[in-house]
Amino acid sequence: MSEQNKTWLWFHRMGSPAYFYNFAGLLLPWCVIATVILMLIGLIGGLVYAPADYQQGEGFRIIYVHVPSAWMSMFVYMVMAINGAIFLIWHIKLSDIIARSSAVIGASFTFLALATGSIWGKPMWGTWWVWDARLTSELLLLFLYLGYIGLRAAIDDRRVAGKAASILALVGVINIPIIHYSVVWWNTLHQPASISKFDNPSIHIDMLIPLLCMALAFKLFYLCILLINSRSELLEQEKRTQWVKELVTSS
Numbered sequence: 001m002s003e004q005n006k007t008w009l010w011f012h013r014m015g016s017p018a019y020f021y022n023f024a025g026l027l028l029p030w031c032v033i034a035t036v037i038l039m040l041i042g043l044i045g046g047l048v049y050a051p052a053d054y055q056q057g058e059g060f061r062i063i064y065v066h067v068p069s070a071w072m073s074m075f076v077y078m079v080m081a082i083n084g085a086i087f088l089i090w091h092i093k094l095s096d097i098i099a100r101s102s103a104v105i106g107a108s109f110t111f112l113a114l115a116t117g118s119i120w121g122k123p124m125w126g127t128w129w130v131w132d133a134r135l136t137s138e139l140l141l142l143f144l145y146l147g148y149i150g151l152r153a154a155i156d157d158r159r160v161a162g163k164a165a166s167i168l169a170l171v172g173v174i175n176i177p178i179i180h181y182s183v184v185w186w187n188t189l190h191q192p193a194s195i196s197k198f199d200n201p202s203i204h205i206d207m208l209i210p211l212l213c214m215a216l217a218f219k220l221f222y223l224c225i226l227l228i229n230s231r232s233e234l235l236e237q238e239k240r241t242q243w244v245k246e247l248v249t250s251s
Contacts, residue, residue: 050210062119062120072106073141074179084170
């Protein structure tokens, strides 16, 4: 069997609720362990060992929560939108569950990014909030998440709700490059990219390594919550199927 055929076979297997439920159960403990380890490394490295910033002093340390949260707010939205597209095109129920499970997590990351940004902005800019291009587009992202959640809750038919919410998520994708490039396209108070320039990052390596650890820890944390939520959603949605009945009987 060719590698391409193996990939397609794995893809179709992952679309099976029973296969995904078992696979997620096996993957979850390892994700939890990796999340805890990386979170500890990132927090200890960032809060204890990283030197204070020469301009911002100790206040810069909020980036170890703010920056990963901001990255995750966009990453989770793309996961939600891509799975929405898969559901619209191929009608794979698991993709709709992943999109639905991601929405609340993504909204939480977005709120955390806005809250920590405001906390950082008060001593640095002298104000909690400005209608800055980056901040405003990030706030719009939060509204998109809330709109997605509200739209799904407003429609009783799960399939119709999934289709409507998926369309909304896909339309909202246009906001992601606006958030990312806002500091380039407009003159804003928000500082320009200093971490994504891996060839010449404008951040000290002792600050950068803990930040990357925290970014990876946040991604794994999202995966942990997603697996837990998706397994619960699968059991609820598939409760009348034979594999769920066998699972309950065997347990």
